[in-house]
Amino acid sequence: IRKIAVFTSGGDAPGMNAAIRAVTRAAIVNKLKVTGIRRGYQGMIEGDFVALRSSDVSGILQLGGTMLQTARSDEFRTAAGREQAYQQLKKAEIDAVVVIGGDGSFTGALVMSQEYNIPFIGIPATIDNDMYGTDYTIGYETALNSVVEAVDKIRDTARSHGRIFFVEVMGREAGLLALTSGIACGAEVILIPESNEQHIELEKFLHKGYKKKETSGIIMVAEGDEAGGAMKIAEKVRNEHPDLDVRVSILGHIQRGGSPTAKDRVNATRMGVAAIEALLDDQKSMMIGITNEKIVHVPFNKAVKLNHSIDNNLLDIHKLMNR
Numbered sequence: 001i002r003k004i005a006v007f008t009s010g011g012d013a014p015g016m017n018a019a020i021r022a023v024t025r026a027a028i029v030n031k032l033k034v035t036g037i038r039r040g041y042q043g044m045i046e047g048d049f050v051a052l053r054s055s056d057v058s059g060i061l062q063l064g065g066t067m068l069q070t071a072r073s074d075e076f077r078t079a080a081g082r083e084q085a086y087q088q089l090k091k092a093e094i095d096a097v098v099v100i101g102g103d104g105s106f107t108g109a110l111v112m113s114q115e116y117n118i119p120f121i122g123i124p125a126t127i128d129n130d131m132y133g134t135d136y137t138i139g140y141e142t143a144l145n146s147v148v149e150a151v152d153k154i155r156d157t158a159r160s161h162g163r164i165f166f167v168e169v170m171g172r173e174a175g176l177l178a179l180t181s182g183i184a185c186g187a188e189v190i191l192i193p194e195s196n197e198q199h200i201e202l203e204k205f206l207h208k209g210y211k212k213k214e215t216s217g218i219i220m221v222a223e224g225d226e227a228g229g230a231m232k233i234a235e236k237v238r239n240e241h242p243d244l245d246v247r248v249s250i251l252g253h254i255q256r257g258g259s260p261t262a263k264d265r266v267n268a269t270r271m272g273v274a275a276i277e278a279l280l281d282d283q284k285s286m287m288i289g290i291t292n293e294k295i296v297h298v299p300f301n302k303a304v305k306l307n308h309s310i311d312n313n314l315l316d317i318h319k320l321m322n323r
């Protein structure tokens, strides 16, 4: 291979820039030319390409978001869209591609590499940390810290007013961000899609709160929880416990922004370098992961199986703290 492309796709995550920088510099050191594709698969279809030199990725390591921008492309889901994307890659003489994103991005890469002879290597970047085969995805750690910072502030006002706050956290169908941030903030109850017994814990807590009016509380709600989000749960609780002072806070996209933490920067750099090494080693359709602090290679078809398991130990620890 002589020339590679790199792009970011799906929801952005802090640390994506660190990964772009690492891919670019590792490729250049190995005498490869680098093209950045803007706006994910949509930019690939439209040929929105930019040549990347080492100096072009200078000063981005500490920045949130992605300098190449990102998109969720409906057109790429069609065979005609992928054909056009392939023609654009061919025209630009691109021999291999590094995709930085989550499961939707890797599914797209897998389909395209089955249809056309072009190797793809993936770097997992999503605040949801829901990829199979890796302990870690870029952005998760930064998002976790952002949630903790926000909830600590909410705790101050909750305590002052004796209120119960339902705090909604992102994560799509995964509850890990809600679970770990809930433990870090000492949440009284954590509602996650992976365990419905937490709703019983909520009832117990509300009963206690109803008796002692001064009780405040933080209920973390994963957006994917079966009960349908913080607003809905809070409404139900208001109806059933009219004496409780209930508020809702949906943290939203502040969880996706901000300067990446040191861990996100270091791991993004490790995975960026590993992606180039994998390409030079003739690997394809592989996600780079980190398991037990070591770099691993996970085939795309395994990585995209949504990781619905949760560490029960974490849940037990949370319960123990609130007994």
Ligand code: F6P
Binding pocket: 011, 102, 126, 127, 128, 170, 171, 172, 223, 256
């Ligand atoms: O996958 C990352 C994520 O932030 C999810 O946690 C969330 O459900 C989704 O993206 C939101 O997507 P959008 O920014 O397109 O609204």
